[in-house]
Amino acid sequence: MADALVMDRMFQRIMRGLVDTGRAPHYAKLTRALGLGGEEGRLLLRDVIRVYPIGWLDPETDYIASFPPLNNLPTQYRVTVRGEQRWFAQCGFEATSVTWLFPGEPVRVDAPCLDCGDPVTIEMRDGRIVWVDPPESWAAQLRLRSLPRPVAVPPNQHEPLPVRRARPSLAGLPGARG
Numbered sequence: 352m353a354d355a356l357v358m359d360r361m362f363q364r365i366m367r368g369l370v371d372t373g374r375a376p377h378y379a380k381l382t383r384a385l386g387l388g389g390e391e392g393r394l395l396l397r398d399v400i401r402v403y404p405i406g407w408l409d410p411e412t413d414y415i416a417s418f419p420p421l422n423n424l425p426t427q428y429r430v431t432v433r434g435e436q437r438w439f440a441q442c443g444f445e446a447t448s449v450t451w452l453f454p455g456e457p458v459r460v461d462a463p464c465l466d467c468g469d470p471v472t473i474e475m476r477d478g479r480i481v482w483v484d485p486p487e488s489w490a491a492q493l494r495l496r497s498l499p500r501p502v503a504v505p506p507n508q509h510e511p512l513p514v515r516r517a518r519p520s521l522a523g524l525p526g527a528r529g
Contacts, residue, residue: 361385378395400415406419422440427463447475457475459475
């Protein structure tokens, strides 16, 4: 098994390649960037896939097929960022994770409903579902679950507790931006 630091560097390069181009890089390109020999890089890729079991190689090859949340092969989960549709999510659940790869950006996922075939569109930003079409779809139910909920009012208290934030705010910390 390869050194954990080198495996982490390869993982990051694979994910960055997918985010930047919509395609997973070939191991030969990865090995060169990491300063490794070809066979060493191929074995390193196999080690990374072994410890990241939700990703996989195309059978009998060293081509990355899926590296969640993104997929190297086209799927029905088409991902659009900044007006460009060049990514595919591995599955419906992973589609909701793609938003974390594009912080601050609206991420749109278009897919057919797997029950009836009708189109479903979800728009997310920073881990939150912000728009769903059609509004009665299962995705709309996910949106309702992703919104912050007020906490129940404890007995003998007149004011509700503050709504919990999905992510802590950095505002007020030294060096933090808005």
